[in-house]
Amino acid sequence: MLTYLVRRILIAIPVLLGITFITFALLHLTPGDPVRIMLATEQVTPEVAERLTEFYSLDKPWYVQYAKYLGNLLRGNLGVSITSRSDIASSIAQRLPNTILLAFSSMLLALVIAIPAGIVSATHRNSLLDYTSLTAAMIGVSMPSFWLGLLLLLQFGLAWKILPIWGVGRLSNGLWDFISHLILPSLTMGVGLAALLTRLTRASMLEVLTQDYVRTARAKGLRERLVLYRHALRNAMIPVITAAGLQLGYLLGGAVIVESIFSWPGLGRLTIQAIQKRDLPVIQVSTLIFAVCFVIVTLLVDVLYTFIDPRIRYD
Amino acid sequence: MTRFGRRRRQSEGAGPSGDGDAVRRVSHRRRAFRTFLRHRLALLGTLMLLSFVVCAVFADHIAPHDPLELNLLSPFQKPGSPGHLLGTDNFGRDILSRLIYGSRISLTVGLVVVGIAAVLGTTLGLLSGYFGGVIDILVMRLVEIFAAFPFLILAVAVMAVLGPSIYNVMLVLGLVNWPIYARLVRSRVLTLRETPFVEAARAVGCSNARIMFVHILPNCTSSLTVTAAMSIAGAILATAALGFLGLGVQPPTPEWGMMLNEGKDFLRRAPQMITYPGVAIMLIVLSLNFIGDGLRDALDPHLRG
Numbered sequence: 088m089l090t091y092l093v094r095r096i097l098i099a100i101p102v103l104l105g106i107t108f109i110t111f112a113l114l115h116l117t118p119g120d121p122v123r124i125m126l127a128t129e130q131v132t133p134e135v136a137e138r139l140t141e142f143y144s145l146d147k148p149w150y151v152q153y154a155k156y157l158g159n160l161l162r163g164n165l166g167v168s169i170t171s172r173s174d175i176a177s178s179i180a181q182r183l184p185n186t187i188l189l190a191f192s193s194m195l196l197a198l199v200i201a202i203p204a205g206i207v208s209a210t211h212r213n214s215l216l217d218y219t220s221l222t223a224a225m226i227g228v229s230m231p232s233f234w235l236g237l238l239l240l241l242q243f244g245l246a247w248k249i250l251p252i253w254g255v256g257r258l259s260n261g262l263w264d265f266i267s268h269l270i271l272p273s274l275t276m277g278v279g280l281a282a283l284l285t286r287l288t289r290a291s292m293l294e295v296l297t298q299d300y301v302r303t304a305r306a307k308g309l310r311e312r313l314v315l316y317r318h319a320l321r322n323a324m325i326p327v328i329t330a331a332g333l334q335l336g337y338l339l340g341g342a343v344i345v346e347s348i349f350s351w352p353g354l355g356r357l358t359i360q361a362i363q364k365r366d367l368p369v370i371q372v373s374t375l376i377f378a379v380c381f382v383i384v385t386l387l388v389d390v391l392y393t394f395i396d397p398r399i400r401y402d
Numbered sequence: 403m404t405r406f407g408r409r410r411r412q413s414e415g416a417g418p419s420g421d422g423d424a425v426r427r428v429s430h431r432r433r434a435f436r437t438f439l440r441h442r443l444a445l446l447g448t449l450m451l452l453s454f455v456v457c458a459v460f461a462d463h464i465a466p467h468d469p470l471e472l473n474l475l476s477p478f479q480k481p482g483s484p485g486h487l488l489g490t491d492n493f494g495r496d497i498l499s500r501l502i503y504g505s506r507i508s509l510t511v512g513l514v515v516v517g518i519a520a521v522l523g524t525t526l527g528l529l530s531g532y533f534g535g536v537i538d539i540l541v542m543r544l545v546e547i548f549a550a551f552p553f554l555i556l557a558v559a560v561m562a563v564l565g566p567s568i569y570n571v572m573l574v575l576g577l578v579n580w581p582i583y584a585r586l587v588r589s590r591v592l593t594l595r596e597t598p599f600v601e602a603a604r605a606v607g608c609s610n611a612r613i614m615f616v617h618i619l620p621n622c623t624s625s626l627t628v629t630a631a632m633s634i635a636g637a638i639l640a641t642a643a644l645g646f647l648g649l650g651v652q653p654p655t656p657e658w659g660m661m662l663n664e665g666k667d668f669l670r671r672a673p674q675m676i677t678y679p680g681v682a683i684m685l686i687v688l689s690l691n692f693i694g695d696g697l698r699d700a701l702d703p704h705l706r707g
Binding site: 101102105106109110113114116225226228229230231233234235237238240241245246336337339340341343344347348358359361362363365367370371374377378381382385 | 543544546547550551552553554555556558559560562563564635639642643646647648649659662665666669670673676677679680683684687688691692
């Protein structure tokens with residue numbers, strides 16, 4: 088187990104290096120002098136421009152620049168935002184928890200919808216109930232999240248005025264304030280995922296129900312409920328949990344859209360705001376953080392997988 | 403020499419015992435077609451997609467108005483008002499006409515993106531699986547690195563740097579999408595490489611390129627077709643997402659995602675500005691998903707999830 092863990096982490100290192108290289112190259116994709124483009128919208132003194140050139144070593148060859156970029160990253164020095172002149176590391180530390188909160192609550196919501204729907208669909212195969220949930224799932228998968236978000240915002244926020252549509256709630260204002268702010272953004276992000284996981288739960292349940300151990304359980308006269316929940320469901324959940332874990336990484340990507348609809352103060356909104364102001368250092372770092380989170384999540388899922396399914400042994 | 407490759411390919415869908423006697427070989431394609439036709443949702447999807455294609459091709463004849471024609475005297479017309487079936491937007495432009503012209507953008511971008519991604523991914527996957535060794539390691543590391551970015555994030559960041567335009571959308575989405583194809587083709591090549599018909603081709607002295615492209619590649623087409631259908635849907639969604647964020651196709655071009663972006667400032671006043679473009683995106687994605695499901699069942703049953 089330990090050797091597997093170590094090997095898995097070692098494999099992640101070249102990937103992380105590649106990610107840093109791509110985000111590094113991002114800055115250099117800009118046609119022309121990055122500093123001048125960064126500063127195009129700002130009135131700055133030549134010395135600020137000089138400091139930026141110095142920070143990114145833009146007067147040196149690219150491999151020196153890259154080495155310096157890596158060195159800065161390793162020291163936790165993520166640079167300074169051009170527009171707000173604040174430390175990027177601290178603004179990311181402020182916003183990342185909000186994005187993680189949103190991702191987890193969307194995931195929870197998706198699982199709460201998907202698992203029961205998938206089980207009912209599988210146990211009542213080809214019934215009206217099954218077709219309804221499959222159709223709903225198909226529509227859910229095909230619906231663009233930004234459209235769903237706008238519709239929810241219009242209906243619940245503007246027409247009925249029953250849910251807040253702006254920002255994040257505070258626990259100090261009571262539990263409802265906290266939860267009510269989460270509902271619409273989580274729904275927006277979670278519905279597509281719920282649809283995907285419903286289809287997966289159904290397929291996985293159907294497959295497990297044909298297995299020998301389920302037949303044995305039935306043959307020895309166990310009650311159907313026990314067969315379903317103790318024997319079938321536990322095994323059917325393995326692929327669902329894995330997929331859900333991997334989707335957690337994709338949820339992070341969806342954050343760009345959902346956070347900008349609901350003004351959620353997370354990493355996605357930070358990225359979009361940075362793009363609007365052409366704040367290249369912030370774009371670079373937030374892209375990097377998204378990718379690093381994604382790698383960590385994938386790593387955790389891989390490791391968790393060995394615990395959930397004891398049949399899998401990597402060493 | 404091609405006969406070996408072709409025989410293998412045609413017998414493949416015939417099941418595990420597909421040794422490919424004459425009768426089976428002839429009927430495979432027809433059977434796949436029949437399976438597809440029996441799939442009612444796939445048929446429905448095909449009809450829906452065809453109507454989008456007709457809209458895109460004959461937009462000039464179908465659209466009741468010029469999609470760019472401003473009419474500042476009649477903005478925010480309600481759906482069903484005379485001359486404007488789906489109403490007008492903040493500039494008094496006819497929403498239905500804009501939607502009809504928008505299908506051109508979505509379908510073109512979807513096809514081009516998948517074209518770029520499939521060619522790039524397939525080539526790299528073939529090389530990686532066939533030669534193995536250092537090439538394989540390099541390509542697979544590259545795949546892992548690209549796959550480590552949440553798809554939309556990388557696209558958004560690159561678009562932000564390159565600047566928004568329809569050509570950049572196609573290029574960026576194509577370059578971000580290729581790893582799926584590389585993985586898929588590589589895994590097929592790894593099995594096919596060891597089959598007797600490839601060995602035979604090598605024995606009679608075929609070049610590596612010939613074996614890869616003439617013998618192995620045709621055997622990957624089933625899986626590739628299914629994946630392509632699904633990823634056109636993904637590409638269309640991503641294009642709309644970029645448009646919605648203001649990073650995609652630029653105004654005044656009628657693009658569905660951008661129409662939603664323009665509509666979000668007039669939510670209460672003109673809900674039609676966001677309702678219909680969203681429905682259009684959903685229907686086209688739905689139709690491609692239906693088709694993808696049908697194709698998978700017909701061509702590649704073992705992919706069934």
